[in-house]
Amino acid sequence: MNLNDRWFTEQCDEAGCALSYRIEAHLHSEQSRYQKIDIYQTTDWGRLMAIDGFVMLTGRDNFLYHEMMTHPALFTHDRPEDIVIVGGGDCGTLREVLKHASVRRAVQVEIDERVTRLAEQYFPELCESNDDPRAELQFADGVKFIAQLPNASQDLVIVDSTDPIGPAEGLFGPAFVADCERVLRPGGILVQQSESPLIHQNIIRPLRDKMRNASFADVRTLPFPQPCYPSGWWSCTLARKAQSLESFRTEAVETRQFATRYYNADIHRAALARPEFMKAW
């Protein structure tokens, strides 16, 4: 069966699979200084943003990714106050972070301002906390931003990046991972989107090694469903300085004052479960 022009297709060359969405309209297309950004209106998945032909998010399923990139780490940390988000230009991660009352300052460091400007226009629901006085939007290189931070100054660094090719390649390198460890306080957590547990083991396993080599005390890969990414199964990898990632503030999760659609205490525990094939990692 051949898809016609009413479909947007992302081809995942390294895994021989492709994902397509039926579209109603191509709302926007531009070549920014860094990358090509496209916005589509789909028939069933809300709006879709693609960068260089890769799906970044859809309106229908981004809640899975944004909740899992944030709440497990924020509810594991005793009191997350100072947060840096590297990438995350659609502002969905920032919005989830700011749901936590303990947060004093959340800096989003996105290299491409156009991603954020387009998110404000086409995904306003993700940007609804951008005016929060605790939020700071910087448009800069994440590697350089982390490099200028003082030692032990942050509680969380969340690397919400594109795939480790192109602009984001440096965010998966050993020097950057080590620098994140440097800027974290003891108990601090690095969260990194870490691709598919099934088809990107060649990315996850080296990333975990880099984290261990950077002296993090504990490293855990949390799988979660994410239909709009290749294989539909994605992960974030957490690395914690000086403490374990095994337990979290269960009662705080149970009594949280904000809504979630996927995350809860049972799901947090579930995400810590290692599929049998991951036990050797």
Next chain:
Amino acid sequence: MNLNDRWFTEQCDEAGCALSYRIEAHLHSEQSRYQKIDIYQTTDWGRLMAIDGFVMLTGRDNFLYHEMMTHPALFTHDRPEDIVIVGGGDCGTLREVLKHASVRRAVQVEIDERVTRLAEQYFPELCESNDDPRAELQFADGVKFIAQLPNASQDLVIVDSTDPIGPAEGLFGPAFVADCERVLRPGGILVQQSESPLIHQNIIRPLRDKMRNASFADVRTLPFPQPCYPSGWWSCTLARKAQSLESFRTEAVETRQFATRYYNADIHRAALARPEFMKAW
């Protein structure tokens, strides 16, 4: 980006998305009495079987589905001895069931013998237990087969069917669900593949209602990753007669004498976790 003839594409009309696999060869194609069956050699997912254009399984990821359709139910039941598999013509579910030493008899009731014959040829690893003396392969209508079983004669009925359109439609109807309840012994479990938790809520929720209406004591939907099905996120729904599905034989899981690639005790518990949006179901 347009995919060329080197790709097999399944279009999921009801959810406006599509999944494609890069193929090396179209190994077989036939119209059986019931449906069109195609076998492809893919570049990255091993062999792929499609029925009427829908992906049934790939060599690379079927372990997720087959393990989750079987082990949670078999390790929940105190001593599963008599099992019926409705559908399951590729024999992967049968193979997993027969890994349990307590099983005395496992009858696979597949309507289309050609599915099994092609699985024997193209997926021999899934059929490696077909000669087990406890296995019985019947090629018959699953609804009629269940109808002729005595009351309270089975420990598990596993409905490993295609989507609830075409030949499998009756397997999602209230009369069939009620008849499964009738043939189960107290403590017996009905396992039904139940589509995607995200995009097929219109199928799962009515199925759960039918199970409750059929007097099952407990109903649980277990999500799991399944890259080759639409959204990459799939589920089975378990319904138990007279007992709860909450606990399982943890020690038996920990000391099992067979290998799994996804399932283990932590994954079993994880699969019981309800995503927040499922709590209202």
